[in-house]
Amino acid sequence: MTSIHFDLLKEDELEAAHAIELASYPADEAASLDVFRYRQSRAPELFLAAYTLEDSGRTLIGYVCATLSPAKTLTHESMSTHVPGSSSVCIHSICVSPECRRQGVALSLLNEYISRLQYALKSGVEYKQVLLIAHEELRSLYEKAGFEWVGKSSVVHGANPWFEMRRDLSRPSQPVAPPPGIWEALQRASGSKNRPQALALAAFPNGAQDLVSNDGMGTLSNKFDLLCPRSGCGSIILKAGVGSLVERASMQLDPPQRTTPNPLVLLPPPPETMNWWLVTPNAMAFENIGFTRAVVSDDTTKRVKLLICAECDLGPLGWCEEGGSEFWLACSRVGYQQ
Structure with missing residues (x-):
């Protein structure tokens, strides 16, 4: 098969x-x-x-x-x-x-x-x-x-x-013997030449408007797969059509007085607004996402977890409230597979 x-x-x-x-x-x-x-x-x-x-x-x-x-x-x-x-x-x-x-x-x-x-x-x-x-x-x-x-x-x-x-569900999944040749195939697949190339938000002339599909009922979903923006990673974070474009207030994701790791761009200071991808209702909607430990946010006074690439740990790419059903990815901090 x-x-x-x-x-x-x-x-x-x-x-x-x-x-x-x-x-x-x-x-x-x-x-x-x-x-x-x-x-x-x-x-x-x-x-x-x-x-x-x-x-x-x-x-x-x-x-x-x-x-x-x-x-x-x-x-x-x-x-x-x-x-x-x-x-x-x-x-x-x-x-x-x-x-x-x-x-x-x-x-x-x-x-x-x-x-x-x-x-x-x-x-x-x-x-x-x-x-x-x-x-x-x-x-x-x-x-x-x-x-x-x-x-x-x-x-x-x-x-x-x-x-x-x-x-x-508290017990680990049962180990399953891998098919013959699987390790060789994984090694070949892990090469950067097989990784999708992530385009930054800045590569699109009309910004976020070039990245959405309209379902005719007012919902703007992501037209392309969302990727980890790090060169050489390109892990698929979210498949096309799963997230919804929302404009809302920015969020303080980075430590004060500290620059963000390349290639992540700085976010506007709250309460300025910016574009986010909203993902619901839980983490199963993602293809690949990681979470930090919960911290208390200065912006919301609630406990939040920061979203990172589960493969290379690049982040923060977004955030969610602990135990919540809404996950927010910054449009400017993910890549796009066109």
């Missing part, structure tokens, strides 16, 4: 995902398209998809979707509603298209999903555990991803019995 790419499912891909659902479950177990729309609209950050990449674009081959609940076990009620801010991630479906099964896609998708949840947990999101129900013949798959067998579930859905499994 060609390389697999993971990304959050977009609204216009729901019908394709639902077709995989219908091909994966009996009619009395498959969710409806309206249920899919509910899950994706309420918890888009928990609807992760797997794609194969071709020159003509990407093809959806699988997905995992979930909602949140304060309950510590799965019931009909905890699986039918989404309660924002809850600690239990309730997985509803993990499906792979029929032609791509038995090739390790489901396990790779699960491991990626758990890794993203753990990453969000480190940034302040209150995820504590992942819950799912499965038929007994799939027990070994989920155990490979670190899930523990709980027992028969009280949930009745379809003719066959379901069994609950649980994954504690």
Whole structure:
């Protein structure tokens, strides 16, 4: 199989995902398209998809979707509603298209999903555990991803019995043996010649207005991938279409009387305004981002974390309130892949 790419499912891909659902479950177990729309609209950050990449674009081959609940076990009620801010991630479906099964896609998708949840947990999101129900013949798959067998579930859905499994997010992900040749491939990929070139904001004649796409409803999203601006890094921080352009007051990100590290430009002093990329609802929306320890901001008197490149530690690129759902990247402190 060609390389697999993971990304959050977009609204216009729901019908394709639902077709995989219908091909994966009996009619009395498959969710409806309206249920899919509910899950994706309420918890888009928990609807992760797997794609194969071709020159003509990407093809959806699988997905995992979930909602949140304060309950510590799965019931009909905890699986039918989404309660924002809850600690239990309730997985509803993990499906792979029929032609791509038995090739390790489901396990790779699960491991990626758990890794993203753990990453969000480190940034302040209150995820504590992942819950799912499965038929007994799939027990070994989920155990490979670190899930523990709980027992028969009280949930009745379809003719066959379901069994609950649980994954504690405080435990590290299960180590997975790398495919042959992966280290050589990573070494080749790490060369600077394969890194995308980051263009600075100053390279665009009309500034931030050259960097946005308008959805027709007043939302201005980033037209290009956002990159680490450091030469030789170029790590993708945020994919195109995820952030929203917002003009708001500047923020004191750098220590007083200290110059910023190259290539980061100085920000205007507060309360002057500037352009920011707003990213919501949690750190799972990023491709790659790091956080400093929380500090008390002179501007807001709240505890904030500074955003840095997770690969080379360049920063600060932006900020977020500790435990908050809004992440702010300075338009002038990230690069752009045109």
